[in-house]
Each structure stands twice: as C-alpha cells, then as structure tokens.
Amino acid sequence: MNQNPMRDIICSLPDQIVDTIDLFKKVNINHASKRIAACHWEQVLICGMGGSGVSGDITAVLYPDIRIIVNKDYQIPPYVVKKSLVILVSYSGNTEETLNNYNIFKKLHVPIVAISSNGELLKKDLLLKIQIPGGLPPRGALGYLFTPIPLLLYRVGLLKKNPEFLLVRLASFLKRSARQVETYSQAMVKIVADKLPLIYANSQAFGVVAKRWQCQLNENAKILCHTNIVPEMNHNEIVGLGMPEKINKHMAVLFLNDPGAFPRNKRRVEIVKEIIKRDIAGLKMVDINPAGKSSFEHLFWTIMLGDFLSYHLAIKAGIDPMPVKRIDYLKNRLIESR
C-alpha cells in the first residue's frame, strides 16, 4: 500500500509547474494572444469542475486585481456572458458541465480558450488549445491545470508582471519543503484519524485552500469534511459549534491560518479558540501556520499539506486513495441517460 501512486502524484506538483512553463512556451499562441489582447475584456471567466475548477479559484484569489469569475455549473450567469475572456478547464476534456459551457459560448460566437489533456473539449472549435499531459487523476494534476492560467493572462496583457519567475521560485520552494510537509502531515494523521475534520480558514484566499482540503479528504481519504471561513462563521456557525455534544469527540477543528489575513480576522480566530476551550470539552484543535515568503508559497504549501494528509489518512485506514468510484458511477449513469 505504501507504493500507492498517489504519493508520487502529490510529490510531482513542483515538477508539473516547471514542465508547464516549458510546455506553454511551445504553444502557438501568437494569433490567439493578438485577438485576445485586442478585445476590451471586463472580466475573465474560468469554467471547470472539481479538481479542474479549483485552478480557477486559486487564480482568482492570487490575482485580486483582476476580476476573475469562476463558474461551476452547466449554465452561465447572463451578466458574465458578454465581454468575458472565457477559459474552460477540464482535465479529462469530457466533463458534461464544461462541455455545456462550451456550447453556450459557441452559439454566442465568443472565442474560447481550453486547458485539457484530452477528450471532447480538445476536438472543439477553440481560439486556443493548451494541451497538458494526461494519465493522472484530475485532482493530482493541479500544477498542469493552474500554471497555464497566469502565463496566459500575462501573454494577453491582463497581468502586468510576467509570473514565470514567481512560478519557478514557487516550484523550487515546494520541492525543498515536500519532505518536511509530508512529515508534518503524518503527525497530523494521529490527531485527525477517525474524526470528522472541521476546517476553518481566516481569509477568503485560504477559504479556497480549505475547499481543496475538503475535496482531497473526500476523494483520497474517502471521508466527509466540513469547511467555513472567518469572519462569516462568527455570525452563525459559532453558535452551533459543539452541539450535539455527543459528536465532539469524533471531530477535530483545523485552523488554516493565512499569514496575509486581515488582522481583525486573525483576532477573531483567537476568540473562537477561547470559546471552544471554554465551552466545548473534547473538541481537538490544530493550528496550521504555513511556511513561505509570498502568498503563492503560503497557499501552495498549505495545499500540499492537505494533499499529503488526505493520502496518509487513506493509507492508515487501508483505503486506496486513487479510485473515486462514486464519481465514475455518477458520470456513467449520466451518459446512459443522455
């Protein structure tokens, strides 16, 4: 079980980032970038589901100066249809919701960029295809799925600074950190095993990280997981926390602490901890404070920790992190009923 391929897949994140920088240089982008740069975009619309869609969420929080909207459904809100630079992201290229998004934009003659490894999407009429290496579970291809987006935004003039240097530095930071991050995750397994994780993020950016943790814990460790964000959870969830009392010993609270969070939100987390200590016996708490020097490094360091945690929880429970049988079943049942 220790030889499970998911571990190598998680460790490959930094190499995926570096490989994609090279791959992007080979994409014939001149024609598309001129057409894209000539338009007056009001926003970037990134469409994708699950392990693909998270690349859009990450881009949106890392580049708050650009209006980036992430769409995760069959339909597109009418207010974003016009004047959007449309990027469809689907690792398999066969995701029904994303293909439906394609059909909507095609009918409206909106130029479309696609990031995919294979499938129906790459056979479509696209302004630009960015074909990434295949053969991985989509959630294990985050480096391939995310890296082309900032590179593209720079090429079309939406980003002022070339992100390449930042991405190379990020990859080498993750490579250097991987062993220590994995050891940390193994220590966390002792606290989180057999428990329902409640993950609280102290910023919107780390809310995206919390969501990624949830998806990895769902898909790799095959457990349920709950997430929320401070300050919003201070206005509702804090009241219900700890009830019903019987289940507290079966839960663990994980605080994902973004070093760049707004100071009042950091203070709020401290008060939440006070309340838990005062009112809720038996509820375990863990603070996660990322290493790194930039928001990119903080975010991906914490993502890597969650990936490793989901992997080691699976291995400890004797579960294979690779298959996601219910997702496959659901997709096949939908195909049957087309």
Ligand code: F6R
């Ligand atoms: C599976 C996974 C899923 C998929 C999702 C969309 O590893 O992570 O969340 O990402 O079902 O499929 P793709 O990414 O192929 O568009």
